[in-house]
Amino acid sequence: MRYIDEYQDGDKAREIAAQIAEVVGEPLAFMEVCGTHSHAVARYGLSEMFPEQLRLISGPGCPVCVTPPEVIDAGIELAREGIWLAIFGDMMNVPGSQGSLSEVQAQGGQVRVIYSPMQAVEWAQENPHEQVVFMGVGFETTAPSVAVGISEANELGLKNFTVLVAHRLIPPAMEALVSQPDVRIDGFLCPGHVSAIIGSKPYQPLADRGIPCVIAGFEPVDVLQAVYMLARMCQQGEARVMIQYRRVVRAEGNPIAREKVAEVFEVADCRWRGLGMMPDSGLRLREKYRDFDAEARFALDLQAAPEPPGCECGAVLRGAKRPTDCGLFGTACLPDHPIGPCMVSSEGACAAVYQYEAVRDGNR
């Protein structure tokens, strides 16, 4: 049974929880940047194991959630116009300002959930008379496979494949978060998968600013260990970048994957839902690959679209509010009819709290 292994061991977990309690004195707030961490925290009830002074806050690490509404709208518009759309599954039910892609699909739009960008390339290859657009959403984790897909399409000379590029980069967002006046962050649980690509170095500027960073795995014991490492650094007045997730992450990351990304993409200023425009916080296609840019091919004009009224996803994404602080949470906004993306993506903070912690019908 793989369901329980050493990283889900109850005794080990309680032992670390006791160690955490020993080193936490002053109130501390750590941000788990990655949505998969938020999910693990809620799923395993980890907050129950922390001392009262310690609080984990969810951050912007849900790729679907930080994708600004205008990108979703652009995808919906393309699908309505008869363009074939390939997407990661998480995108399907995210509300744009006019419905979601699942609704467009139900109305006859060609929207296909794919597991890897190469499937989108193959779809284009098999259907030369259709225009296939892949929605390139995600952080440093997905960008390498999208880059590989684009260079493959380039080598195949595909004229009917483009990418709506909405890739975002994690470290610039973290830097922006620590500058917020209304959110106190005493330490970062850094994302394990992203760090497997970028390594530990990009977090150094945060440590230099006095904020400890620990790259953490996703099992409950991983998260507890990483929290302990952060709390200990705080207690000792240290701020370093440490790797808890050593079975996957190396300090140098994955240079081959980064080269692939750098060949196809360049860093650009980008808009994030909740965080607004941030310098060097995303990717765009290099000049050489502009033929694969859906924005250019279909002359898309991505003007900032408004957030749904009452939706606090923006404040949740930057750690200023908890999901349950939102007036719509669990009442108007539910997984089956989400108002904002944080309730619908499997990595969304609201979805994690709703799924595992909250009680339906507002009895929370």
Add this chain to the structure above:
Amino acid sequence: MKKPQVITLAHGAGGLLSQQLIAEEFAPLLMRGGQGLNDAAVVSFGDIRVAFSTDSFTVSPLFFPGGDIGSLAVHGTVNDIAMMGAEPRFLSLAFVIEEGFPAADLHHLGQSVAAATEHCGVTVVTGDTKVVERGAADGLFINTSGLGVVSPQADIEPARVQPGDAVLINGTIAQHGTAVMCAREELDVGGEIVSDSASVADVVRELIAALGEKVHALRDPTRGGVAATLNEVAGLAGVTIEIDQAELPIAPQVAGVCEILGLDPLQVACEGRFVAFVDGSVAEQALATMRSLNTGREAAIIGEVTTAGSARVQMRTPLGTTCLVQMPTGELLPRIC
């Protein structure tokens, strides 16, 4: 609750949206006789209670490791009948075939149906074949209906589920859904995951014979998985069900695939599994009975019914903490990273 403009795939996924669709569109018009929303209806002819059920089958791909749409269509309806404590006897079989469908595939499916009916001891007594234009069906759909006679010893009704009941399952979870997903997307997971598609009628028969009315409720966790089944029963009985993560049987490979794709194994469909709610005093006996048969050899006691009055499902984690198990919402979608 907002009414949908169009029907989406999520309305057919066996979760919250499926429930809402039935409750809002069909139940008010059709449910006049006090029928419950069970896997099958039980109707009486004098002293004889007959279980009656229908199900339409659509799966992509039509052939998958461990089965195909033909055997699935037999097992699905046989199991729905068995869930009422009935012995499945007769089936109807209807094909909707898309123009251009390979005759050889149809032949294979016919053989698969025949083999499954023989194995389950049921007879196909009526049928229908329709061919529709290309594009009007995804290859082939099958509908089966079934009739079975309810055992005189059986008294199966979710409302009978009460605090103290033990919750059992006859084998590993999430197997069918992951097998089909891996086959459809040609995911290489370092070995084949085989669907659990099978009849559970023999295990149910033995369970009823051994425990009679101490078996309170039975349900097969198909679409929506074990999470949907437990939530349905919790809702119908008005009880809190607490399961123990450490006791959930799951194949390591299945757990791995679910982890990679970000799927909750509790929400993934089974096709040869059932959840049994039995009086707590006979839990071990129920477990031994289930394990004595092939389709129950990996059976486990996965939890218990704790309190009445509040319909909810929760799970003890290996850490000793507790999380909620919610009703799945709609389609299972793989996450990004």
